[in-house]
Amino acid sequence: MPRFKLVNGVQVQLTAEEEAARDTEEAAWAAGAFDRAIADVRAKRDRLIAQTDYLALSDNTLTDAMTTYRQALRDITNGVDTVEKCNNITWPTKP
Amino acid sequence: MGLISNGTTIFDNGSMASGFGGSLNFISKVTASSSSSIEFTSGIDSTYKEYIFYMVNIHTSGDGDNFQFNLSTDGGSTYAVTKTSTFFRAGHDEADTTTELTYITGRDRAQSTLDQVLHQNLGTGSDESMSGYLRIFNPASTTFVKHFLSEVSANNTNNKLEQNFIAGYANTTSAINAVKFVTSANLIESGDFLLFGVS
Numbered sequence: 001m002p003r004f005k006l007v008n009g010v011q012v013q014l015t016a017e018e019e020a021a022r023d024t025e026e027a028a029w030a031a032g033a034f035d036r037a038i039a040d041v042r043a044k045r046d047r048l049i050a051q052t053d054y055l056a057l058s059d060n061t062l063t064d065a066m067t068t069y070r071q072a073l074r075d076i077t078n079g080v081d082t083v084e085k086c087n088n089i090t091w092p093t094k095p
Numbered sequence: 096m097g098l099i100s101n102g103t104t105i106f107d108n109g110s111m112a113s114g115f116g117g118s119l120n121f122i123s124k125v126t127a128s129s130s131s132s133i134e135f136t137s138g139i140d141s142t143y144k145e146y147i148f149y150m151v152n153i154h155t156s157g158d159g160d161n162f163q164f165n166l167s168t169d170g171g172s173t174y175a176v177t178k179t180s181t182f183f184r185a186g187h188d189e190a191d192t193t194t195e196l197t198y199i200t201g202r203d204r205a206q207s208t209l210d211q212v213l214h215q216n217l218g219t220g221s222d223e224s225m226s227g228y229l230r231i232f233n234p235a236s237t238t239f240v241k242h243f244l245s246e247v248s249a250n251n252t253n254n255k256l257e258q259n260f261i262a263g264y265a266n267t268t269s270a271i272n273a274v275k276f277v278t279s280a281n282l283i284e285s286g287d288f289l290l291f292g293v294s
Contacts, residue, residue, distance in 0.1 A: 005133070008138075009125045
C-alpha cells in the first residue's frame with residue numbers, strides 16, 4: 001500500500017526511493033523495540049532506587065523491608081528478555 | 096479613557112496605540128491524514144524573526160512511536176541538519192504510582208543529523224494524542240546558528256502524561272527553509288499543524 005506525505009498541505013506519494021528509506025527506518029525501529037523497553041525499565045528502576053538513597057546514608061540503618069525493596073529493584077531486570085516481559089513487570093511496593 | 100505609562104500612550108480611548116506590541120501572523124495549517132510525514136517547505140524565510148508551529152491532537156498509528164522533527168537548508172530536498180539539544184520531561188500516571196522529573200539522555204542530540212524527538216512512546220488509545228509547540232528563531236540568519244524550543248504535553252503508553260521540554264540549535268549558518276515532522280515508524284493518523292510568524 002503506497003504511503004503519502006503532506007507537503008504544504010498537498011498529498012504527495014512517496015517515491016520508490018523514499019519508500020525504501022522509510023522501510024529501512026521502520027525496520028530499524030522495530031529491531032530496537034527491546035532495547036527501548038529495557039532502557040525504560042532501567043530508567044524507572046534507577047529513579048525508584050534514587051528516591052530511597054537518602055535512607056542508605058552512613059548515619060542511618062536501613063530497615064529489613066527497605067533493604068529487601070531496594071534489592072528487588074536491583075534485581076528487577078533479571079530474566080527480562082522480551083518486550084512483553086518489560087511491559088508486564090510487577091514492581092515491588094515501597095515499604 | 097486612555098492608559099499612559101511613563102509618558103507613553105498605550106491605549107487611547109480603547110484602541111491600542113500603533114507600534115505597540117506584536118502579533119502572531121497565521122501562515123498555514125495542515126491537517127494530517129494517515130500521512131508518513133508533514134513538511135513545510137514554504138512560508139519559512141526572513142519575514143519573521145521567530146516561527147511557531149502549533150501541533151494539536153497529534154495521533155499516530157503505532158503504539159510507542161516517537162514523534163520527531165528535522166530541518167532543511169535546501170528547501171526540503173534533505174532533512175539532516177546538525178543539531179545539539181537537551182531533553183527533559185515531567186511525568187505522572189493516572190494511577191498516581193509514577194512521578195518523575197528526568198533528563199532523557201537518549202533523546203538529546205550532540206552534533207547529530209538525526210531527527211529531534213519531541214515525544215517518545217506516544218499512546219495510541221482512541222482518546223490519546225500529543226499537543227504542543229515548536230518555536231524556531233531567526234531561521235533565515237546567515238550569521239547565527241538557529242535555536243529552537245519545544246514544549247509538548249502528551250499521552251504516553253501506560254496511561255501516563257508526559258510534559259517534554261526540548262531546547263537546542265541547528266548548528267548551521269545556512270538559512271533554514273523547511274521543516275519536517277515524522278514518527279519513528281508508522282503514520283501520523285491525524286492532527287493539526289499550524290504555522291505562525293511572530294512580528
